Amino acid sequence: MSSVGEVAGLGQTTRISGRLGHRGGVLGILFAPVTLLLVLFLAPMLIMVQMSVLRFAPSTGGGYTFEHYGEALTNELNRTIAINTTFIATVAMTAMLLIAIPLAYYMVFKAGKRELLILLALVLADELAPVVKIYAWQVILGREGTG
């Protein structure tokens, strides 16, 4: 009898203390990441937004302008580069899907014991620094070996 009351009481106290301590605790825990986010992500982003509409030194006087956007959009070179980038990304994406879908299917339904091994190999291959991977490809594709 008393034990039931105790348990109920315990539940109530934890609930109440949880409700009271909720705000302070969560704010305390989130303070560091939120500060980090504001200082290291949001501030540079806002500086970049300001920079994109600021009139720069060669043109006389300060003030704000949208001419940078106009230049970025109308420049012929930018259009060519955009088409190139989209083409390269789309072809690479298609190639990746053509490899990834059968690979995932094999891992889930057919691999059995080897599933973990393949998963580990995939993750380990990704752990390598991107630049190192690109250097490796440079060596593989190049004609001069490591030179």
Place this chain on the structure above:
Amino acid sequence: MIYSRFAVILTLATTYLTYTTIPIYATMKAIDPAVFEASKDLGAGWWQQTRKVLIPLAAPGIFIAMILVYIPMLTDFVTSDFVGGAAEGVYMMGQRVRDLILQSGDWGTGAALNLLLLTMSGVLALVSYRLAKLNRIET
């Protein structure tokens, strides 16, 4: 082979392969193997099984993989620098922004182009997210 479009595509594809495989793997893990047996009983060949059962059920994972990979690929500048070199048609958006800011010193246009890319990525992500969600409701 090096310093060509092919080299850039090959390197990009292998670099991001993990990010494509893991989400698709995760969604496929949730598929009940019995649906394949059922479709086989109903007379579906492997192509029909893939097209009508596997791909629709794995579609949310495929869309997530596309967001995860497409956006970093649009801004990648190291790959095309190292294996693309100065070849025709390998100059990518990330390189353009970097060259505008660090070489030409044109901070305004670089920042504008960067924000346009960010907006485009956001739209792409929203569309992809929407597609993935819609599909989950349908199936």
